[in-house]
Amino acid sequence: MIAALRRRVGRGHALALVGAALALAAAPFLLLPYPLTLLTLALVYGLFAFGLDIAWGRAGVVSIGHAAFFGLGAYGAAIASARDIPVLLGVAGGVVAALVLALVIGLAGLGRRALASTMAVLTLALTLAVSQGARSWTGLTNGSNGLVVLSDSGVVGTYYRTAGIVLGTVVVVWLIVLRGSLGRRFVAIRLNQQRAEHLGIDPWRTKLIALLISAGISALAGAVAAPVIGLISPSISGIVMSTEVLVWLAVGGLGTITGAFLGAGLVTIGNQLLGDVIGSWYLLMMGVLFLLVVRFAPEGLVGVVRSVIRRPLREKAAGGAVLAGTGAPPPDRSTATAGGPVLRARDVEKDFGPVPVIQGIDLDVAAGEVVCLIGPNGAGKTTFLAVLAGEHVPERGRVWIAGRDVTARPAHERARMGLGRMFQIPSVFLELTPAQNLALARAEGVHPPAPLALYDRFTSTDDMLAKDLPLADRRALELAMALSWGPEILLLDEPAAGLSHEDSVALARTLREVAERTGCTLVAVEHDMEIVRELADRVVVLADGRILVEGSMDEVSAHDEVRRAYLGVA
Numbered sequence: 001m002i003a004a005l006r007r008r009v010g011r012g013h014a015l016a017l018v019g020a021a022l023a024l025a026a027a028p029f030l031l032l033p034y035p036l037t038l039l040t041l042a043l044v045y046g047l048f049a050f051g052l053d054i055a056w057g058r059a060g061v062v063s064i065g066h067a068a069f070f071g072l073g074a075y076g077a078a079i080a081s082a083r084d085i086p087v088l089l090g091v092a093g094g095v096v097a098a099l100v101l102a103l104v105i106g107l108a109g110l111g112r113r114a115l116a117s118t119m120a121v122l123t124l125a126l127t128l129a130v131s132q133g134a135r136s137w138t139g140l141t142n143g144s145n146g147l148v149v150l151s152d153s154g155v156v157g158t159y160y161r162t163a164g165i166v167l168g169t170v171v172v173v174w175l176i177v178l179r180g181s182l183g184r185r186f187v188a189i190r191l192n193q194q195r196a197e198h199l200g201i202d203p204w205r206t207k208l209i210a211l212l213i214s215a216g217i218s219a220l221a222g223a224v225a226a227p228v229i230g231l232i233s234p235s236i237s238g239i240v241m242s243t244e245v246l247v248w249l250a251v252g253g254l255g256t257i258t259g260a261f262l263g264a265g266l267v268t269i270g271n272q273l274l275g276d277v278i279g280s281w282y283l284l285m286m287g288v289l290f291l292l293v294v295r296f297a298p299e300g301l302v303g304v305v306r307s308v309i310r311r312p313l314r315e316k317a318a319g320g321a322v323l324a325g326t327g328a329p330p331p332d333r334s335t336a337t338a339g340g341p342v343l344r345a346r347d348v349e350k351d352f353g354p355v356p357v358i359q360g361i362d363l364d365v366a367a368g369e370v371v372c373l374i375g376p377n378g379a380g381k382t383t384f385l386a387v388l389a390g391e392h393v394p395e396r397g398r399v400w401i402a403g404r405d406v407t408a409r410p411a412h413e414r415a416r417m418g419l420g421r422m423f424q425i426p427s428v429f430l431e432l433t434p435a436q437n438l439a440l441a442r443a444e445g446v447h448p449p450a451p452l453a454l455y456d457r458f459t460s461t462d463d464m465l466a467k468d469l470p471l472a473d474r475r476a477l478e479l480a481m482a483l484s485w486g487p488e489i490l491l492l493d494e495p496a497a498g499l500s501h502e503d504s505v506a507l508a509r510t511l512r513e514v515a516e517r518t519g520c521t522l523v524a525v526e527h528d529m530e531i532v533r534e535l536a537d538r539v540v541v542l543a544d545g546r547i548l549v550e551g552s553m554d555e556v557s558a559h560d561e562v563r564r565a566y567l568g569v570a
């Protein structure tokens, strides 16, 4: 427990936390009542921006209607105050309403087939619906006139209560969510959903959790804001407020706690101070500010400061998440097959529109076997691999892993059964360093094997990002990730593509060695016959979406049709 806590909280964090707590405690002694009220407001808006950041900045879930959740929390507190209901009950009501709506929106907008823009449209509709609801349900909300919420604790009391709740919420969420396995998974799905899925991370569930946490924090911020703002009217959950919080976060910088509070603080305090002077020009100013930030400082003020002080690359995209494992117990991933094939496909057919690409493939792969799929361009090799991996659902036929029918199972579930994947274009986390890529893969691994020499050169590479590696190294990194994750079956699509001859042969030897050492089953699509000869126990030749012939390299090479159609021998 203590060790886990130590892993999550470094000395620097502890100092920053103590510093923040001391500064917040000292503020009432240093500030007059008006600035103190402004600071209180900035804190609750900062918490709101922090809430939005969990969805948008951390997990990449777009929401342009987050004020709906903020407004629900504020109305919960305001209605409780107006009707003499215990405040906590009102707050709980607002938070639960926000969670329920977030769940509905998330289930509709984050499904497998939903587009990224679906969430934008749904959250926009939500903010309009909630503010209109508040306008229309006059019996509960007092319509456009709003509800007055009086604070009974004075300026200083309200400030301390607010600061305590804000600090407490941020610390708890940071410690439990952002520094835990969820925070790591947020980073993974935001940076490369394809790779995340093939590490066994469920992207839809992870995004839904991010949205729920985000909505809950935003509603809590709204509830705490109610006595600070004083008058809760429909605009609190409207589109202007939803847009403002986006601007705060963009200005401060996505993916950092400092950015959320800095952006909210600067814009809120600036608005209050400038409000009398610029009046309704404020909205125009916000729009211009947003455009300037997006154009010239897409990483916000925090990004600007970081580039000035040159923070190490490894801290950039990880956003403070702990990418190394936290020692959680491995989920069930039994591929015990009782002697049957570890991977089986029966009568698989796949069409793209009217074009049949796979036309009835049967394949059994034994545990520990190395199978190479060869065939002319367009034969359907990559498509078949994608069907095995769960990226394409076949029109007909079935696929089993270790005796379990996985035909309808998505890629991440197959990954959790031990199915690893390498792509023709290496799929790694480009914005992370090689060492971070490896740490993340290992942390998500189910039975990570003892490190191989292949990983050595990457474990310490922290001075460049994966996107800056040459292709051969990126491919080696992808392989190192897949292997350090610990697959029981590994699907590889042209692992030697783009490599020099020496690198290709070295790669084939490494794969052979890994297969023999770990017992991992390999199914590889490959064009280079030298690699195939080096690697394969069995060669399967595909042509026109069907198996033409299979057997040892010598057997298939002797086949007339293969020699003509594929090996180019007359």
Ligand SMILES: Nc1ncnc2c1ncn2[C@@H]1O[C@H](COP(=O)(O)OP(=O)(O)OP(=O)(O)O)[C@@H](O)[C@H]1O
Pocket: 352, 357, 375, 376, 377, 378, 379, 380, 381, 382, 383, 384
């Ligand atoms: N997503 C898709 N939508 C439509 N057609 C597709 C799609 N993916 C593949 N195809 C088509 O299916 C056929 C088989 O493609 P596939 O990539 O599986 O062949 P391949 O044997 O792997 O070829 P190569 O060796 O060139 O990679 C091709 O004609 C290709 O254009």
